[in-house]
Amino acid sequence: MPDQYDLSNIVGAGSAGSVIANRLSEDSGVTVLLIEAGGSEYGNDNIKIPLIGGGLQKSSADWNYQTLPQKNSHFAMNEHRSYWPRGRVLGGTSCLNTLVYIRGSRHDYNQWAEEGCEGWSYKDVLPYFIKTEDYQMPNEYDSAYHGKGGYMKLTDSTLTPLVEVYRRGAEEIGYKTVDANGEDQIGFSYAQASVHNGERCSTASCYLRPILSRPNLHISIDSFVTKVIIKNKIATGVEMLKSNRKLKISAKREVIVSAGSINSPQILMLSGLGPKQHLQNLKIPVIADLPVGNNLEDHLQYFVKHKINQSYSLSSESRNMFSSLQYALTRTGPLSGTGLEANLFGRMINREESLPNYPDYQILFLSVAHDNFFYDYGLQLNLKESVKDLIKTRTSTTEFTSVLIQQRPKSTGTIRLASKDPFDYPLIQPNYLDHTYDVKSLIAGIRKIQELAASNPLQEIGATLNRQDFDGICDKAKFDSDEYWECMLRHYAVTCYHPTSTCRMGAKDDPTAVVDTKLRVRGIKGLRVADASVMRHVISGNTNAPTIMIGERAADFIRGKDTVQKFKEQIKHLKL
Numbered sequence: 001m002p003d004q005y006d007l008s009n010i011v012g013a014g015s016a017g018s019v020i021a022n023r024l025s026e027d028s029g030v031t032v033l034l035i036e037a038g039g040s041e042y043g044n045d046n047i048k049i050p051l052i053g054g055g056l057q058k059s060s061a062d063w064n065y066q067t068l069p070q071k072n073s074h075f076a077m078n079e080h081r082s083y084w085p086r087g088r089v090l091g092g093t094s095c096l097n098t099l100v101y102i103r104g105s106r107h108d109y110n111q112w113a114e115e116g117c118e119g120w121s122y123k124d125v126l127p128y129f130i131k132t133e134d135y136q137m138p139n140e141y142d143s144a145y146h147g148k149g150g151y152m153k154l155t156d157s158t159l160t161p162l163v164e165v166y167r168r169g170a171e172e173i174g175y176k177t178v179d180a181n182g183e184d185q186i187g188f189s190y191a192q193a194s195v196h197n198g199e200r201c202s203t204a205s206c207y208l209r210p211i212l213s214r215p216n217l218h219i220s221i222d223s224f225v226t227k228v229i230i231k232n233k234i235a236t237g238v239e240m241l242k243s244n245r246k247l248k249i250s251a252k253r254e255v256i257v258s259a260g261s262i263n264s265p266q267i268l269m270l271s272g273l274g275p276k277q278h279l280q281n282l283k284i285p286v287i288a289d290l291p292v293g294n295n296l297e298d299h300l301q302y303f304v305k306h307k308i309n310q311s312y313s314l315s316s317e318s319r320n321m322f323s324s325l326q327y328a329l330t331r332t333g334p335l336s337g338t339g340l341e342a343n344l345f346g347r348m349i350n351r352e353e354s355l356p357n358y359p360d361y362q363i364l365f366l367s368v369a370h371d372n373f374f375y376d377y378g379l380q381l382n383l384k385e386s387v388k389d390l391i392k393t394r395t396s397t398t399e400f401t402s403v404l405i406q407q408r409p410k411s412t413g414t415i416r417l418a419s420k421d422p423f424d425y426p427l428i429q430p431n432y433l434d435h436t437y438d439v440k441s442l443i444a445g446i447r448k449i450q451e452l453a454a455s456n457p458l459q460e461i462g463a464t465l466n467r468q469d470f471d472g473i474c475d476k477a478k479f480d481s482d483e484y485w486e487c488m489l490r491h492y493a494v495t496c497y498h499p500t501s502t503c504r505m506g507a508k509d510d511p512t513a514v515v516d517t518k519l520r521v522r523g524i525k526g527l528r529v530a531d532a533s534v535m536r537h538v539i540s541g542n543t544n545a546p547t548i549m550i551g552e553r554a555a556d557f558i559r560g561k562d563t564v565q566k567f568k569e570q571i572k573h574l575k576l
């Protein structure tokens with residue numbers, strides 16, 4: 001491997017880093033190095049098969065983070081800690097996520113712009129979303145909002161008869177069916193998924209694999225970056241460990257850190273960029289006093305489970321010889337879907353804010369029964385063994401889960417270094433549910449789920465709440481009171497895996513910002529951060545698509561190019 005590259009060392013081959021590597025290496029005259037701590041994703045069925053995406057959790061391709069113990073939440077979890085899976089593999093977290101494709105609300109981006117992120121309003125980011133997409137959905141969606149021929153393949157991931165039951169229920173309680181990535185996010189929407197020909201479309205498989213033969217792109221896997229080398233406030237390269245050898249690789253023009261919302265702030269702080277007092281306490285020489293690791297935002301999710309009297313949902317029986325053969329031969333059948341079939345974005349009643357179509361909660365419908373399959377391939381939640389045993393007494397072979405996800409949380413947290421050793425995991429403090437507003441808006445979502453469950457279409461299939469309260473767990477509060485649900489939330493709500501904003505973007509003079517609106521680290525030349533950590537705030541929805549969009553934008557900033565002119569034309573007539 002050469003020890004110098006023309007344009008960039010990109011640290012982290014995740015959702016953003018892989019995109020940037022692809023785009024920068026389109027210019028054949030420059031050499032690009034993409035550095036990834038994890039190994040190859042190739043041939044790993046736990047990555048490839050959509051339905052068993054959870055199978056990668058706690059494997060060697062997962063950083064396997066835990067938060068600090070939570071004061072006001074996670075009471076049913078070991079030590080009150082939240083387990084945070086993160087991909088440590090080519091493709092990063094796009095290799096172990098649940099493949100839901102949502103861009104966020106137009107109001108999110110307009111708010112970023114209002115808070116000083118000039119050039120990041122919805123009108124500015126929409127062309128980049130369109131550029132990334134190869135949309136293979138039914139034609140009734142407004143095609144002006146979608147793209148064909150991009151690297152991210154999107155398909156409809158509906159599989160079971162439940163999806164039409166959800167839709168009819170949502171319609172009965174007043175929701176129209178919308179394209180959640182189109183004009184209005186509020187309403188019922190069929191899930192759009194990053195799945196291609198029945199396989200996961202990670203940024204490794206969809207952005208990197210097709211261009212591996214480019215001679216100017218080098219990818220170094222199993223390579224752990226320990227710091228960015230900064231001389232006279234100019235980033236000149238990185239230090240990394242590969243096969244037990246310490247290497248220094250220099251970049252003539254830029255270093256781009258795309259190591260995600262936990263590791264990007266970690267690398268910056270190890271390099272001397274961060275809160276002065278914190279770095280001084282750890283005896284790290286301070287190069288720039290910046291609010292790195294502050295403003296951590298994340299979505300909480302809470303699972304409301306309903307048993308049903310029809311065998312509509314996916315279950316342990318869905319993974320059998322027949323479905324495995326069907327998948328092997330045709331890439332269709334139960335294994336080809338994610339189980340997450342639809343969304344409902346809604347608002348709180350009596351919400352103070354004025355924007356009528358800015359959602360407060362997202363409900364994702366998971367048509368998978370809470371049985372052995374769920375335990376084997378579902379999300380690992382860090383539940384105490386004693387609680388797991390109790391929950392198993394209420395398992396069911398036909399069921400669906402309404403995954404309630406709070407939008408725009410008010411509780412925020414931090415990432416800090418545990419020590420100056422790059423191998424020590426950072427301290428993650430999300431402070432979940434510290435703010436009572438977050439409890440209030442989640443309860444509003446639970447009430448909406450109850451309204452839906454009481455609708456005729458859901459009652460026709462016998463939807464009944466599969467309770468998760470037990471002796472000693474929320475048994476003191478009156479069942480179904482707000483107090484009861486608050487207790488349940490504080491026990492069972494967990495991360496929705498959307499940490500953002502730890503290297504937050506802002507205007508040049510914004511003291512809360514780590515990077516400027518072109519993603520350059522403030523006060524340092526030749527260094528950018530581009531991944532979920534730069535989001536001004538966490539968006540309404542899921543964070544993979546917005547992170548890919550950020551990767552696309554970063555590449556244009558670095559190349560000094562506007563590659564989306566034709567998509568700007570495409571959206572010219574839209575009222576944005």
Ligand SMILES: Cc1cc2nc3c(=O)[nH]c(=O)nc-3n(C[C@H](O)[C@H](O)[C@H](O)COP(=O)(O)OP(=O)(O)OC[C@H]3O[C@@H](n4cnc5c(N)ncnc54)[C@H](O)[C@@H]3O)c2cc1C
Nearest residue numbers: 012014015016037092093097098099100225260532542544
């Ligand atoms: C279980 C789960 C389910 C999710 N489901 C969805 C979903 O359905 N839809 C959705 O939109 N979003 C989902 N997300 C969130 C989404 O996948 C992430 O927001 C997104 O992938 C973040 O991208 P990133 O580029 O910021 O970081 P990552 O993709 O995590 O990339 C960071 C990369 O940097 C590498 N790295 C870190 N440190 C170093 C170092 N020191 N040296 C070298 N390399 C390093 C990592 O190994 C990793 O490959 C989910 C996340 C999880 C965990």
